[in-house]
Amino acid sequence: MRAIFATDLSEASETAISSRTCLECLERIGIDEVHLITVLSANVHYGMPGINFDEQRERALAAQRRLFEEAGFDVETHVVRGTPHRRINGLAERIRADLVIVGSRGQSPLERRLIGSTARNIARTTVAPLLIERIAEDDGDHEVVREHLFQRVLYATDFSENAERAFEQFRHLKDATQEATLLHVAGPEQRRTDAAVEDPETRLDDLAADLEEWGIETTTQVREGKPAEEILATEAAVDPTVILLGSRGHSRLRRLLIGSVSEQVVARANGNVLIVPPSRMS
Known part of the structure; x- marks a missing residue:
C-alpha cells in the first residue's frame, strides 16, 4: 500500500515522522511505500544574501526521508512547485495512493507557510483517504497529540454510501485498532420526517458484530442533535x-466542497481525523 506524507519540512513535520508508534501504526495497516512530498510556493523569492534555501531544503528533506527508510519503508521524494492541495492531490491520483497524511500544524522556517491551511484545503478536495494528524506546540517544542494513530477509533455514520465506504477502512485498520465507538447522530428534524434512519441501533449493532469478529472491542451510541457538535462531544467523552468519517459526495462541479459536518470536525477536533472521500472515478 502507498501513502503520501505531505511535509513543509518543519520541526512539526519531523516530529510526526519520528514518532516510532506512529510509524508502527502505518506498518500495521499495510503501508510499505511512502511518497514524501513538499510543495514550494510559486511566490518564493530567491537571492537573499547569506541564505541558501535549496541547500537547507535538501538537507531537511533528506533527514525526513532517512526517518522513513530507517523504519523499513520504501521512500520516494517529490519537490514540486504550485498550490499545495492541487499538487498533493495530483500525486495521489497519479500513484493511486491508499492514504494521504498531512500535519495539522507547523510552520516551515524555509518557506514560512502554514501546513494547517494546506490540511484544510486538502480535506475539501481529497481524492484518497486523508489522515489529518494533530501536532501540538508548547513553547516551541512539538509533539504528536495521539501517538497511536488508529488504536481507538470513533466512527461516525449517517448510513450513507460514503459512510459505508469509510467503514471499509476497518479492513486496513483492524490490526492497529483495539477499540471502536460507532456513532449515529439524528437531528430533531430527521426524527419527524422521512429522512430519519430506520432502527439505527440495530444497524450499529450489526456493524459492531463485524468489528468484534476481528477482535475489536466495540460500543455503539445513538445521539440526537447537530451532527458535528455531537461527534465532537463524543470525542471529548x-x-x-x-x-473516522466519510465526506459527502458531490458532482465534479462541486468537488471543491466537503460535507459541512466533515469540515467542522476537521476544523475543531482535538485529535486525528481520517476522512474518506467518494470512490475515485474510473
Missing part, C-alpha cells in the same frame, strides 16, 4: 485516537 471517549477520547479516541482518530475520528
